[in-house]
Amino acid sequence: MSIELGIFDPLIRKLSSGNVLSTRAIEAIRQLPVKIKTVTSRTKVVDEGQNITDCYLLVDGYACRYKFTATGGRQIVSFHMAGDILDIQHVLFDRADHSVKTISEAALAVFPMAALRNLIADHPDVGRALWRDCLVEASIFREWVLNVGRRNAKVRIAHMLCEFAARMEAAGLGSPADFTLPMTQEDIGDATGLTPVHVNRMLRELTEEGSITRDARRIRIADWPRMKRTADFSPAYLHLFDRPPAEDGRSRESDYAENVSALAR
Amino acid sequence: MSIELGIFDPLIRKLSSGNVLSTRAIEAIRQLPVKIKTVTSRTKVVDEGQNITDCYLLVDGYACRYKFTATGGRQIVSFHMAGDILDIQHVLFDRADHSVKTISEAALAVFPMAALRNLIADHPDVGRALWRDCLVEASIFREWVLNVGRRNAKVRIAHMLCEFAARMEAAGLGSPADFTLPMTQEDIGDATGLTPVHVNRMLRELTEEGSITRDARRIRIADWPRMKRTADFSPAYLHLFDRPPAEDGRSRESDYAENVSALAR
DNA sequence: CGTCAAATTGACAAGGCTCAAGTGCCGTGG
DNA sequence: CCACGGCACTTGAGCCTTGTCAATTTGACG
Known part of the structure; x- marks a missing residue:
C-alpha cells in the first residue's frame, strides 16, 4: 500500500459508515496538513497528564490506550488499528487522562489539533461522524466493563x-x-x-x-x-x-x- | 424544588462547564417540548435492542445503565443523577446496545429525539457540549475498566x-x-x-x-x-x-x- | 552463537465466590 | 395497633478460580 496516497482512506471509510459525509468534507479531510511518522513497537504516543496540541491518526500498525493504578497495575482500555484517531478526545479536552502507545511498528499521520477543530467548524457532518465514532468507542468501553467485570x-x-x-x-x-x-x-x-x-x-x-x-x-x-x-x-x-x-x-x-x-x- | 421551573438547569449547568453555550442555545434547550414522567424505583427506561425515538433527561432521582452476559450476570456500567441524559447516544444510534433503569424514585423529562437533533443542527455549540459530555462519559468508562480489571x-x-x-x-x-x-x-x-x-x-x-x-x-x-x-x-x-x-x-x-x-x- | 523478550510449566497461596442460614427494617393488611 | 411478608443486609464455612513465585524453554535477531 502506498502510504502517500491513501493515508485518510481507512478513516474516511469508518466515518462514512453509519453517516453520510459530503464530498466537500471528504476533500477537506484529505487536505489536512499531515506529517507521516513511522515508529517502532512500544513507542509512547500520548502521555497521561500531558497537554495536547497534535492529533495522531494511526495509518498502519497497532496501538493501545492504557492507565495505571497507584500500585502500578496496568490496564489496557482499548486497542487501535489503521483508521483510528488515537487522541480524538483532545478535540474538546486539553489534557490527556490516559496514555497511548504502539504495540507494533506503526505509521502515524500527525497534524495540529487546531486544524481538525477548524475542519469541524466548517463541516458539521465531520463533527457528527467523529462524535458517532466516539459513541461507538464508548459502547465498546461498556462491553469491556461487562467483559472484565462478569x-x-x-x-x-x-x-x-x-x-x-x-x-x-x-x-x-x-x-x-x-x-x-x-x-x-x-x-x-x-x-x-x-x-x-x-x-x-x-x-x-x-x-x-x-x-x-x-x-x-x-x-x-x-x-x-x-x-x-x-x-x-x-x-x-x-x-x-x-x-x-x-x-x-x-x-x-x-x-x-x-x-x-x-x-x- | 419546583419541577416546572428548573427542569433543564442541571443539564445546562453541566453543559456549560468546559464549554461556552450561547444564551440563544440555552433558550432553545429550555424550549424543548418535554413531558414530565415520575416513576418508581427499578423502572426500566430503555431496553437493550429497542429502537429509540424519545430522549430521557433525568430531572430528579438516580438511574443506572447495565448489560448482561449470556449466563445472566448483570454488569452496571454507569450511574446517573439529575442533569444526565440517559440515552444521548441515540442521537446518532438507532438501536440501544444496553438497558437503563432507575434505582430510586425519579422524575424524567421526555422529549422526541428528533427535537434534539433539530436543536443540535441549529446550535452547533449544543452539539459540541453534548459531544464533550459523551467524551467525559467515555473517560469514566475507561476508569471503570481499570477499576474492575486491576x-x-x-x-x-x-x-x-x-x-x-x-x-x-x-x-x-x-x-x-x-x-x-x-x-x-x-x-x-x-x-x-x-x-x-x-x-x-x-x-x-x-x-x-x-x-x-x-x-x-x-x-x-x-x-x-x-x-x-x-x-x-x-x-x-x-x-x-x-x-x-x-x-x-x-x-x-x-x-x-x-x-x-x-x-x- | 549469544542475548533478550516472550512464552511455558509447576507448585502453592489467596482473594473472592457459593451455599446456607439467619437478622433487621419497613410497608401492608387485618 | 400488631402480625406478616418481603427485601436488603449479615455472617460463617468451605471451595475454586486466579494470582504468585520460580524455573525453564522457545524464538527472533544481531
Missing part, C-alpha cells in the same frame, strides 16, 4: 479476541478466517485484567479445543463459530451495520449496505 | 463510592461531607464485578476503619481524605475543572472558574 478468564480472553477480529474485518484488514493478532500475552492480560501466566493457560485451552491456533507468537482464530460461542460474542455493540438515524422527522431511505458479514450472524 | 475488592468499591460522591458535588447535589448514596449493596456489586456477599464484607471493613458510616441502608462518606486514599481516587478523569480548549490557533482567555473544590485536591 466473565471468567477463558470467555473474557475469547471475547477480546473476537472483538478485535470483528473490528479488523470491519476496517478491511482481513477476514476472521485468517487473522493474526498483534498483541503479546502480557498485552492480552493487561486488557482482560488477568496475569500473563493465566492468559497462557487459557490460550492453551482454547488451542486444545481447536478454537485458535498459534505459531510464531501470533494467534489465529481457527474456528470462528465455535470461538464466537465460547466468547459470548455478539457484535451489535460495535454498531457496524446500524443505519444512520433520520435527521429529523423524515425517515431517510438510502441504499444503505445490507452487507452483513459472517461476523454479524 | 483493583482489589475494597479499593474498587471505595473508588466507585468516591466517584459517585465527586460527581454529586459537581452536579450541585451535596458535599462529600454529607452524602447518602442511593444504591443497594447488590447494585454496588453489579457495578464493581463482585458478589453482594463480598461487597457486604468490604463495606464492613470500610466502616470499621472509619472511612464510611452506614445507617438505614444508606452509605455516607465519613472521612473523605482517608477514603480518597484507600480508593486510589484522583478525579482528573472526570474533567470537572478543565478549561475549554482554544477554538483555533488563538488561545482564549476567559474568566473560567478557578473554583476547585476539596474533591480536586
